[in-house]
Amino acid sequence: MKYQVRVRVMPRGGLLDPQGQAVEHALGALGFAGADEVRIGRAIELALDAGSSDEAEKLARAMCDRLLANPVTEDYELAVEGR
Amino acid sequence: MLRVAVVRFPGSNCDEDAYRAVQLAGAEAHYVWHRDPSLDGADVALLPGGFSYGDYLRAGAIARFSPVMAAVQKHADAGGVVIGICNGFQILCEAHLLPGALMRNDRLTFVSRPVACIVEQTDTPLTCALRQGARVSLPVAHGDGRYVADPATLAELESEGRVVLRYAGGANPNGSLNDIAGISNAARNVVGIMPHPERAIERLLGNSDGADFFTSIMRWPAERMPADALATSDQTRP
Numbered sequence: 001m002k003y004q005v006r007v008r009v010m011p012r013g014g015l016l017d018p019q020g021q022a023v024e025h026a027l028g029a030l031g032f033a034g035a036d037e038v039r040i041g042r043a044i045e046l047a048l049d050a051g052s053s054d055e056a057e058k059l060a061r062a063m064c065d066r067l068l069a070n071p072v073t074e075d076y077e078l079a080v081e082g083r
Numbered sequence: 084m085l086r087v088a089v090v091r092f093p094g095s096n097c098d099e100d101a102y103r104a105v106q107l108a109g110a111e112a113h114y115v116w117h118r119d120p121s122l123d124g125a126d127v128a129l130l131p132g133g134f135s136y137g138d139y140l141r142a143g144a145i146a147r148f149s150p151v152m153a154a155v156q157k158h159a160d161a162g163g164v165v166i167g168i169c170n171g172f173q174i175l176c177e178a179h180l181l182p183g184a185l186m187r188n189d190r191l192t193f194v195s196r197p198v199a200c201i202v203e204q205t206d207t208p209l210t211c212a213l214r215q216g217a218r219v220s221l222p223v224a225h226g227d228g229r230y231v232a233d234p235a236t237l238a239e240l241e242s243e244g245r246v247v248l249r250y251a252g253g254a255n256p257n258g259s260l261n262d263i264a265g266i267s268n269a270a271r272n273v274v275g276i277m278p279h280p281e282r283a284i285e286r287l288l289g290n291s292d293g294a295d296f297f298t299s300i301m302r303w304p305a306e307r308m309p310a311d312a313l314a315t316s317d318q319t320r321p
Binding site: 011068073 | 140141145186190
């Protein structure tokens with residue numbers, strides 16, 4: 001069965017996120033004074049063949065641990081759904 | 084003669100400079116393609132600078148799974164010398180041959196200029212011909228050079244004397260923690276640095292401070308440099 005996997009990778013809390021800071025400043029310059037704590041990560045989507053939703057999640061987690069996220073600097077969240 | 088494999092990835096762009104620097108230091112250099120399964124009998128694996136795989140996903144993240152990296156990993160595990168410069172350093176971190184990671188520079192600019200660095204450790208194959216505490220000027224050229232590691236790893240690097248090269252006071256170009264410009268593994272056979280000594284080897288071009296880094300590779304004791312033990316068996320593969 002095909003599963004749709006959505007991965008959200010974010011810089012770990014506490015680590016400097018210069019992209020987020022720059023965008024926050026830009027938002028301020030545009031007049032969006034209330035916006036803060038801007039952080040920028042990455043979204044990855046993929047279609048995955050797997051026998052079950054559990055297996056799909058396990059495979060996706062292995063992909064994140066090995067390649068899609070850097071365990072030193074990033075955290076990730078997974079969403080798996082049948083399609 | 085000492086044999087140095089310069090590993091080329093798609094997007095490497097300091098490979099020819101590294102090759103030439105190795106030859107000028109008196110060693111033999113040969114190129115190894117990222118799809119090659121072996122280092123072709125090299126004593127030293129040198130991962131040069133560049134933008135392997137376009138820095139897609141993260142700098143070094145995809146190159147780290149190239150076929151040649153299995154040979155680099157085995158070479159390192161056997162105690163063989165592995166050097167990473169700039170993108171090579173990023174690849175070694177992604178491959179977990181060195182701890183920590185290199186993130187986007189703190190001021191979001193690509194920095195390309197000479198930076199003052201201090202040689203912190205000389206018990207490594209990349210710095211043994213230098214004087215401890217020496218101040219050298221080396222070019223940097225990177226957008227992702229901010230070295231980060233968790234506090235425990237940083238403390239370990241410092242207490243074990245594994246910070247090999249440090250940006251001089253006030254010269255940190257990227258926000259690296261502890262001004263770290265280069266580190267080694269615990270066994271000291273794997274070294275990664277962000278600055279480019281291979282771009283500073285000719286007095287005629289204004290700076291030869293990098294030459295001693297390549298002389299160091301030549302001077303590293305032979306007994307601390309086991310050659311690519313797997314080359315023969317790898318070469319017989321179909």
